[in-house]
Amino acid sequence: MIVGIGIDIVENRRIDENTFNNLKENILTVKEKEVLLTKKGKKKLEYLCGRFAGKEAVIKAIGDKEILNMKEIEILNRENGKPYVILKDYNILISISHEKNYTVAEAIVLKEE
Numbered sequence: 453m454i455v456g457i458g459i460d461i462v463e464n465r466r467i468d469e470n471t472f473n474n475l476k477e478n479i480l481t482v483k484e485k486e487v488l489l490t491k492k493g494k495k496k497l498e499y500l501c502g503r504f505a506g507k508e509a510v511i512k513a514i515g516d517k518e519i520l521n522m523k524e525i526e527i528l529n530r531e532n533g534k535p536y537v538i539l540k541d542y543n544i545l546i547s548i549s550h551e552k553n554y555t556v557a558e559a560i561v562l563k564e565e
């Protein structure tokens with residue numbers, strides 16, 4: 453059963469070098485930072501924006517501010533690229549998309565009926 457949905461959009465160019473470094477330290481988990489290191493060129497910014505939009509979408513989908521630390525939410529990718537969320541006590545689906553200037557993410561919270 454779906455119990456929550458959340459969506460978020462990030463304008464990529466608003467993430468300047470300073471903001472990039474702050475977000476990297478403040479929102480990425482250790483594993484996400486390892487993945488970021490493998491990204492080159494514009495893929496680096498896309499990756500960070502994807503995690504940021506994704507985590508904002510997850511927080512909206514949960515619907516209250518009980519998740520205060522974005523590092524509690526981990527968004528990784530399967531071998532085929534499909535993203536998935538790891539967050540204690542929650543079953544969450546996520547989708548992320550990048551365009552030249554924007555990144556959007558949508559999250560859905562599921563609960564057993």
Ligand SMILES: CC(C)(COP(=O)(O)OP(=O)(O)OC[C@H]1O[C@@H](n2cnc3c(N)ncnc32)[C@H](O)[C@@H]1OP(=O)(O)O)[C@@H](O)C(=O)NCCC(=O)NCCS
Nearest residue numbers: 498499500502503528529532533534535547548549550551
């Ligand atoms: C995977 C695919 C859907 C990504 O779409 P895209 O338009 O290239 O790129 P987008 O920016 O919209 O999406 C990228 C995000 O999709 C997600 N993604 C990647 N592979 C995915 C998959 N197999 N399933 C679901 N989501 C996927 C990721 O979250 C990725 O962002 P991230 O790497 O930052 O996490 C696309 O490449 C694809 O394989 N399409 C199938 C059809 C096809 O091959 N068309 C080409 C010939 S017409």
